[in-house]
Amino acid sequence: MPEQTAGSRPTLEAVAARAGVSRATASRVVNGGAGVRPPLVDKVRRAVEELGYVPNHAARTLVTRRNGAIAVIIAEPEFRVFSDPFFEQQVRGISRELIAYDAQLVLLWVEGPGDHSRIARYLGGGHVDGALAFSLHHDDELPSVIRRARVPAVFGGRPFLPGGDGEPRVPYVDADNRGGAREAVRRLVSLGRTRIAHIAGPRDQTSALDRIAGYHDVLLDADPELIRQGDFTAESGARAMAELLEHRPDVDAVFAGNDLMASGALRVLCERGRRVPQDVALVGFDDMRTVVETVDPPLTTVRQDIEGMGRLMVRLLMRVLDDHGANGSRTGSPASVITPTTLVVRASA
Numbered sequence: 001m002p003e004q005t006a007g008s009r010p011t012l013e014a015v016a017a018r019a020g021v022s023r024a025t026a027s028r029v030v031n032g033g034a035g036v037r038p039p040l041v042d043k044v045r046r047a048v049e050e051l052g053y054v055p056n057h058a059a060r061t062l063v064t065r066r067n068g069a070i071a072v073i074i075a076e077p078e079f080r081v082f083s084d085p086f087f088e089q090q091v092r093g094i095s096r097e098l099i100a101y102d103a104q105l106v107l108l109w110v111e112g113p114g115d116h117s118r119i120a121r122y123l124g125g126g127h128v129d130g131a132l133a134f135s136l137h138h139d140d141e142l143p144s145v146i147r148r149a150r151v152p153a154v155f156g157g158r159p160f161l162p163g164g165d166g167e168p169r170v171p172y173v174d175a176d177n178r179g180g181a182r183e184a185v186r187r188l189v190s191l192g193r194t195r196i197a198h199i200a201g202p203r204d205q206t207s208a209l210d211r212i213a214g215y216h217d218v219l220l221d222a223d224p225e226l227i228r229q230g231d232f233t234a235e236s237g238a239r240a241m242a243e244l245l246e247h248r249p250d251v252d253a254v255f256a257g258n259d260l261m262a263s264g265a266l267r268v269l270c271e272r273g274r275r276v277p278q279d280v281a282l283v284g285f286d287d288m289r290t291v292v293e294t295v296d297p298p299l300t301t302v303r304q305d306i307e308g309m310g311r312l313m314v315r316l317l318m319r320v321l322d323d324h325g326a327n328g329s330r331t332g333s334p335a336s337v338i339t340p341t342t343l344v345v346r347a348s349a
Contacts, residue, residue: 010051018047030102045100070098070317071123071151073133074109075142081109084232084260085288086306087135090156093310094132101318103129116141123149130317132156138204143170152320154313158206158336171320172336173312175304177207177285180341181214184255184283184302187343189218191281193253197226199240199265201257208232211257211285226251230261237264245272252280253349259284259291259301266295266348281349297347304341312337 016026021040028036029044030053036044047053072094074081081087095105106128108119123131123146131146134156146153147170155172188196198215201208216222225248230236237256241264244251256262262284266276274280276297284292287303319334 010053012053014051015044015047015053018051019043068102069104069106069128070314071106071108071128071131073119073131073142073146074107075133075135075137075140076109077111078109080233085290086232086258086286089288089306090134090310093307094314095310096307097311097314101314110142113141116145120145120149123151130154130321132313132317134313136160136205137202146170152317154317154320156309156313158210160206169333171316171333173309173316173339174207174336175309175339176341177210177304178214178217180285180302180304180343181211181255182217183341183343184285185215185218187283187300187345187349188253188255188281191253191277191349193281195226195248195251196222196253196255197228197244197248197251198222199228199230199237199244199254199256199261201230201232201261203229208257215255223248230257232258232260234260234264234267237261238268239264241265241268245269245274254280254282256282256284259286259288259299262299262301262348263291263295266299277347277349283349287344292344292346295348300346300349301344302341303344305339309339312339 012026012030013023015030016023019026019040021044025036025040026044029041030048072091074087076087091107098105108122110116110119119142128151130152132154133142133146136142136155136157136159138160143155143159153170155170156174158172158174159170185196196219198212200212203209226244228240228243230240237260240261241254244254245268254265256265262282266282269276269280269282276282282299284299284301286306287301292299292301316334316337323333
């Protein structure tokens with residue numbers, strides 16, 4: 001095994017020797033290359049950590065033509081990014097997975113249409129190897145901006161398609177929003193509830209539209225008066241619940257499009273003297289622990305693996321980067337992934 005003198009910088013040869021692999025194999029793992037079996041990848045990564053090996057960024061860039069940085073673009077204003085725990089969990093998953101690939105996260109968000117030119121200049125400047133973009137809205141310019149910059153990308157959530165049909169050219173990771181919504185409404189039906197309302201998310205996002213569709217899959221003849229509009233914030237959930245109680249005071253169950261809107265609805269129900277779940281059963285969507293376990297009663301909800309989806313986005317992007325190849329060749333993009341959802345029953349329904 002190559003000797004490491006005190007204070008000397010660990011070498012790639014030392015990493016290879018510690019892991020019991022060839023220098024070429026160690027190099028492929030350190031530089032994010034493909035074709036190495038997972039057990040060997042784990043050995044090399046452990047050796048890197050134990051030795052404190054730091055790759056030579058300049059040399060690696062010459063070999064791989066990569067910068068070791070990934071742009072994470074959130075199509076929401078800053079105040080939403082830092083107030084909604086959904087974004088915290090998704091970015092956490094992305095960050096943890098990028099660490100495994102020895103890549104840096106560059107966080108960008110879209111405050112308004114004027115930000116698209118700034119993001120286009122940054123992406124086009126060759127600062128990052130790829131982009132992860134999520135919380136896309138209908139008519140959002142961001143997918144076009146990314147495409148024009150010729151930056152490999154993966155979307156979080158199914159994007160809108162110009163023609164309305166087919167599959168996007170850019171792979172995406174999403175949850176089974178429609179199936180999860182069906183399970184939520186079926187739970188309320190199983191409890192004998194007959195006047196089931198839905199507080200919907202913004203209709204310019206596919207996740208909200210899919211959850212509305214899941215609601216209608218179970219309640220084919222739902223009264224339009226039982227459907228109210230929100231924007232995935234607690235405040236909008238409270239407003240929608242107040243409207244429901246004003247126009248349909250006989251409501252006996254609510255499926256909210258996310259946990260934050262459910263928490264706002266719960267607050268209004270309590271203020272108006274409605275017992276949950278005795279008078280009105282309530283189900284949310286997301287299973288954000290900072291919300292569902294801090295409200296009283298604890299919230300029944302549909303769980304999607306938000307952090308896990310962030311990790312999957314990174315893995316798909318790394319496959320896209322490998323498919324492009326160092327010489328610009330392309331062997332095709334990986335398929336998009338729809339992750340399963342699970343109903344988590346607590347005290348609210």
